[in-house]
Amino acid sequence: MKPTAPLAVGAHSPLHHGSASRRSLLRGIAAAALAVPAASVLAACGDDDKSSTDPNAPVELSIFWWGGDARAKMTEDALALYTAKHPNVTFKKTWQANAGYYDKLATLTAGGNAPDIFQIDDGALSEYAERNQTLDLSKYADSNKLDKSKILPGLWQAGVVEGKPAGVPMGENTPGMIYDKGLLKTLGLPEPTTGMTWDALIAWATQVTTKSGGKVFGTMDPSADYKALWVWLRQQGKQLYDGKKIGASAEDLTKWFDLWKGARDTKAAPPADVVHTANAGAVANQLVVTGKAATSFMWANQLPELQKATKSELGVVAYPGDPSGQWARAALYFSVYKGSKHADVAVDVLNFLVNDVEAGKILGTDRGLNANTDVRTAVASTLKDSAATAAQFETDLASKFGTPPAVPPKGHVKVRSLLITYAENVGYGKATSAAAADAFLKEANAALAG
Amino acid sequence: MQPSLAELGPRTDAGPLAPSRAARRRGSSRRGEATAGYVFLSPWLLGFLGITALPMIFSLILSFTNYELLDDWSQIQFVGFKNYQRMFTEDPHYWHSVGVTLRYALIAVPLKLAAALGVALLLRRDRKGNGLFRGLFYLPSLLGGSVALALVWLAMFSRDGAFNAFLGIFGIQGRPWVNDPDWSLSTLIVLAVWQFGAPMVIFLAGLKQIPVELYEAASVDGAGRSRQFWHITLPMLSPVLFFNLVMEVIHGFQGFTGAYVLSNGEGGPVDSTLMYTLYLYVAGFTDFKMAYASAMAWVFLLVIGVITAGLFATGRHWVHYSDGGDK
Numbered sequence: 001m002k003p004t005a006p007l008a009v010g011a012h013s014p015l016h017h018g019s020a021s022r023r024s025l026l027r028g029i030a031a032a033a034l035a036v037p038a039a040s041v042l043a044a045c046g047d048d049d050k051s052s053t054d055p056n057a058p059v060e061l062s063i064f065w066w067g068g069d070a071r072a073k074m075t076e077d078a079l080a081l082y083t084a085k086h087p088n089v090t091f092k093k094t095w096q097a098n099a100g101y102y103d104k105l106a107t108l109t110a111g112g113n114a115p116d117i118f119q120i121d122d123g124a125l126s127e128y129a130e131r132n133q134t135l136d137l138s139k140y141a142d143s144n145k146l147d148k149s150k151i152l153p154g155l156w157q158a159g160v161v162e163g164k165p166a167g168v169p170m171g172e173n174t175p176g177m178i179y180d181k182g183l184l185k186t187l188g189l190p191e192p193t194t195g196m197t198w199d200a201l202i203a204w205a206t207q208v209t210t211k212s213g214g215k216v217f218g219t220m221d222p223s224a225d226y227k228a229l230w231v232w233l234r235q236q237g238k239q240l241y242d243g244k245k246i247g248a249s250a251e252d253l254t255k256w257f258d259l260w261k262g263a264r265d266t267k268a269a270p271p272a273d274v275v276h277t278a279n280a281g282a283v284a285n286q287l288v289v290t291g292k293a294a295t296s297f298m299w300a301n302q303l304p305e306l307q308k309a310t311k312s313e314l315g316v317v318a319y320p321g322d323p324s325g326q327w328a329r330a331a332l333y334f335s336v337y338k339g340s341k342h343a344d345v346a347v348d349v350l351n352f353l354v355n356d357v358e359a360g361k362i363l364g365t366d367r368g369l370n371a372n373t374d375v376r377t378a379v380a381s382t383l384k385d386s387a388a389t390a391a392q393f394e395t396d397l398a399s400k401f402g403t404p405p406a407v408p409p410k411g412h413v414k415v416r417s418l419l420i421t422y423a424e425n426v427g428y429g430k431a432t433s434a435a436a437a438d439a440f441l442k443e444a445n446a447a448l449a450g
Numbered sequence: 451m452q453p454s455l456a457e458l459g460p461r462t463d464a465g466p467l468a469p470s471r472a473a474r475r476r477g478s479s480r481r482g483e484a485t486a487g488y489v490f491l492s493p494w495l496l497g498f499l500g501i502t503a504l505p506m507i508f509s510l511i512l513s514f515t516n517y518e519l520l521d522d523w524s525q526i527q528f529v530g531f532k533n534y535q536r537m538f539t540e541d542p543h544y545w546h547s548v549g550v551t552l553r554y555a556l557i558a559v560p561l562k563l564a565a566a567l568g569v570a571l572l573l574r575r576d577r578k579g580n581g582l583f584r585g586l587f588y589l590p591s592l593l594g595g596s597v598a599l600a601l602v603w604l605a606m607f608s609r610d611g612a613f614n615a616f617l618g619i620f621g622i623q624g625r626p627w628v629n630d631p632d633w634s635l636s637t638l639i640v641l642a643v644w645q646f647g648a649p650m651v652i653f654l655a656g657l658k659q660i661p662v663e664l665y666e667a668a669s670v671d672g673a674g675r676s677r678q679f680w681h682i683t684l685p686m687l688s689p690v691l692f693f694n695l696v697m698e699v700i701h702g703f704q705g706f707t708g709a710y711v712l713s714n715g716e717g718g719p720v721d722s723t724l725m726y727t728l729y730l731y732v733a734g735f736t737d738f739k740m741a742y743a744s745a746m747a748w749v750f751l752l753v754i755g756v757i758t759a760g761l762f763a764t765g766r767h768w769v770h771y772s773d774g775g776d777k
Binding site for chain 1: 490518519609714715736738
């Protein structure tokens with residue numbers, strides 16, 4: 001700075017410099033603020049323009065499922081095999097536990113950001129298909145790009161909503177009562193059998209509770225479990241759903257709630273708070289795993305997952321009552337998002353996952369018995385331990401299955417949670433069986449209608 | 451007050467000989483400053499418009515429709531006040547959730563403020579180690595609405611949890627607290643009260659502002675501890691108390707995370723923890739009834755607004771500003 005400069009100027013000129021550089025800084029920020037979104041807009045446009053018809057153009061498919069570590073490993077390996085065969089196709093894989101899965105899927109879908117491929121079950125398939133969020137697979141099935149010739153017709157049909165195939169069934173399962181074999185051996189009690197009546201189960205369970213000195217309750221109380229209720233209703237010639245209504249009467253439901261109230265009163269089943277922890281559905285909280293009860297009401301294909309969570313040996317039988325109450329159910333599906341930019345590739349991936357024998361061997365029976373009969377035969381010989389037990393159980397039971405019911409209607413998810421609420425109301429002693437039955441019927445029917 | 455050099459700077463620079471030029475310059479630099487101001491504001495402004503104002507207006511519109519989460523836009527129909535009507539007259543869960551939320555807020559807020567004030571009074575003096583204690587008491591608030599904390603609560607207050615093991619030492623048979631519909635809400639209230647650190651820090655700051663002379667004068671006049679508290683501490687602290695009260699009431703009504711985690715997102719057992727915000731979430735994202743959830747959100751906003759306005763109205767009678775700020 002020149003010493004001749006007047007003092008006043010000298011005093012404020014650094015400040016002036018300061019404001020000038022501040023201003024240029026501002027200009028810089030403004031420019032950056034404008035440039036950054038502009039650049040990302042350009043980049044986004046670039047992405048959109050990649051809709052080329054070149055079959056070897058790189059494609060990244062997003063895929064989303066729920067499940068545990070084991071399922072993640074199998075699914076990732078099967079997808080890697082697809083990438084090995086089609087190097088231009090890669091996957092953005094996202095998976096999480098069942099809790100919160102549907103909340104996230106719904107949010108993504110509502111925002112138009114649903115994954116290209118997502119796992120879904122019969123609870124939600126109608127919701128998504130009726131709202132036009134799943135890709136109609138008809139034309140792929142007609143042109144054989146999605147080969148359904150070896151897929152069991154009943155399972156394929158279970159993925160058809162309002163005449164349009166909306167999901168590719170990835171497996172078949174059926175309800176299975178999983179029990180603690182190890183514990184029964186220790187206590188010297190007989191194992192439960194397929195075909196034993198509900199009353200016989202409860203009587204047997206009372207023995208277990210007594211013999212274990214009250215430490216382990218004989219059976220889980222499945223009064224809040226829609227599939228247990230459904231099997232029980234079917235054994236009396238009824239259904240859980242009659243079109244868009246509940247197929248059971250208030251008397252049926254009262255009888256059902258009373259049955260389990262009796263079981264709790266005789267200590268065959270644990271108190272409501274213990275049952276409540278299992279009702280949320282997480283495998284780790286099932287009473288047969290936590291050692292609180294000798295049985296859990298699950299799907300048969302979940303046996304290996306439960307077995308992994310406990311040291312005691314587990315076994316599986318049908319739900320009590322006549323096994324004709326059970327049916328072969330499409331365990332879960334993969335669907336393609338209607339808005340997927342790579343729908344053709346996504347369908348090809350599903351075709352691969354369901355029909356390719358190698359892929360089937362990698363996936364195993366984690367999502368249920370394979371839907372493709374050839375794959376099922378090939379996979380059967382590779383199964384080990386509890387996976388083999390579960391598959392054997394289901395294969396043996398197949399001849400006794402009743403006709404499969406219609407796929408649950410839209411509103412099923414709400415009905416499921418209403419049943420939990422009202423069964424627990426009875427369990428905690430907050431409502432009588434009859435009052436809970438009335439309230440459940442009223443609200444469930446409203447949910448199905450709306 | 452003397453204008454600072456920075457304010458004078460550009461003016462002296464122009465010089466007194468060119469007033470019109472200076473004025474023009476001043477005008478343009480004002481405009482420039484305004485632009486700069488908006489540029490600096492733009493992140494907030496864009497954020498406010500894009501992720502607060504527009505979605506809010508949108509949700510207000512939605513609340514008069516039949517929109518469900520996954521519907522196409524073409525399926526939307528206006529249904530007038532039907533959502534509001536259903537809420538007030540047909541939905542028992544709605545009034546239930548209002549009751550749960552009121553019980554939660556009315557118990558948790560006073561307890562939390564009392565705990566915060568009590569601990570702040572104990573820690574107000576600069577004794578050795580008080581800094582550490584202030585930090586420790588603040589710690590739970592840092593973890594605040596975290597999911598991890600709620601999970602810890604779930605583990606501690608279940609049937610086989612640490613709390614029952616502790617009670618067991620004294621031969622007391624515990625309850626399955628979080629899984630017992632009669633106690634689950636209380637567990638949530640304890641979780642909320644335990645996080646009293648944030649209001650405590652604000653109380654501490656407020657206590658420091660009270661002139662020591664007031665206490666000295668009072669003790670010369672023979673006022674004991676409790677009289678000093680009621681006649682000096684409390685009135686002098688009332689603006690801070692008012693601030694904390696308003697914040698905590700709003701916070702209390704919005705309680706969500708604890709209830710969500712403890713009940714697996716369902717408000718159980720048997721709806722005992724179905725707080726308003728949780729029911730709103732369930733309605734919107736689990737049941738897909740987004741229009742209904744929007745209507746719930748707007749009623750909620752109005753009610754919190756009315757309650758806050760009510761607090762401000764009562765505040766006039768008991769909040770004392772020592773600089774006469776309430777005049």
